[in-house]
Amino acid sequence: MSVHDDLTAIQRSLDDLARSVGRLEQRLGSGGLDLRRVRTDADHLRESFALLRAAAAVPDAPRRPDLVPIPDTPYDGSLWTDSDDEGLGARDRRAP
Template identity: 35%
Template structure:
């Protein structure tokens, strides 16, 4: 971000803040005006983060960690594994 872009961004945020202040004077502290004020504050915070990010050297990415791959076979399970087990999702039907 160039310095002129930063100046323009700050100017635009200042104008927005002024407009929200005028709306607050006219309509009071209604929910819509509060939301607009929060939005302007959030944009100001985000702009500051971008400016700080742009002015600091980038950090290197953390090294990737190898993860163990677990292969789950798609072959049928041994039917003995399910012997005497209830099929709870099937209304109590029981394989025998």
């Protein structure tokens, strides 16, 4: 099965679940805590699946940021003339 087929099968199952929960609500009433929890869980599952389907619809989306190449050549020392050596204290004092 392809991903599209799997997503379609899951959508059908979720639709069946929603219909079944709706029938239970009609028969038992929607005031019970247990049935409200089932309805809420089914709704959350539908929302989560919608997010999954949206993510699967964009297969070319980058999964991680592009890598930035770091050159092997030394950096220009003049870039750090106005800063102290961090973590080592000032140049004219001793560390405790």
